[in-house]
Amino acid sequence: MASSRPDNNEVIEQSSTGSRRITRLLSVVTVLGVLIGVAGLLVPQVFSYANSETVSDRKQVVARTTDFAVAMNTYDVAKVDDYQKRVDGLLSESYKKQFIGKTDAFFKALKDRQQVSNDAKVLAVAVDSIDKDSALVLVAVDSAITNTEVKAAIPRHLRWSVTLVKQQNSWKVSKFESVGTLEASTGQPSATPSAQSTEGSTSK
Known part of the structure; x- marks a missing residue:
């Protein structure tokens, strides 16, 4: 077998x-x-990686915040109309009226002091949060002021939290507030109009 x-x-x-x-x-x-x-x-x-639309929006809010910080800190109280025109285009529709009212009062209070703010320089801008129609941005800006009481330029170091909204495909500032400043005292209530401004709020 x-x-x-x-x-x-x-x-x-x-x-x-x-x-x-x-x-x-x-x-x-x-x-x-x-x-x-x-x-x-x-x-x-x-x-x-953010999509192209988000990247574009981030660039726009950074640019808008930069323009806003420089415009807000570049003024001559003798030229309120010029100041309001420059800043107006950066603001949301609902905030424009409030801004006009506050700057009218601010410039009137400082008219006799002939206050001027210039040399505005944005040091840094950071997007804290952003979605399709709103953004929160942090900005650090330096400038200098002079008036009849302080002839030598007084440096100002400002840190703001800026809220923006998207209206008709364009980013506009709807709120801003101080998040800590090292601003020199110059004898006036404030050196920047509406340093704690919000939509729908009343003047402080």
Whole structure:
């Protein structure tokens, strides 16, 4: 009766075939592991990149905040109309009326002192948060003021929190407030009109 046991050649061939299968399987698993690992590294980066619209909005709010900080800190109380025209275009519709009222009162109170603010320089701007129609931005701005009581220019170091809203596809300032200043005392109530201004609020 013939033996059913495989000869040595068959054993070697089967072992070789099994080894090749295991090798192929390990290769597939390894490739899949690498792909999954790469995907794990790439996916978070892909999702961390803002879409083009958000990037554009961030650039716009930074530019708008920069313009606002410079405009607000560049004035001559003898030229209220010029000041209001320059700042008006940066403001939301609901804040414009409040701004006009506050600057009228502010400039009138300082008219005799002939106060001037200039040399405004934005040091830094950072977007704290932003969505499709609103943004919160932090800005640091320096300027200098003179008036009849302080002939030598007095440096001012301002730090503001600025809220913007998107109206008709354009970003406008709707609120701003001081978040800490190192402003020199010059004998007047304030050196910037409406330093804590908000939509719908009343003058303080």
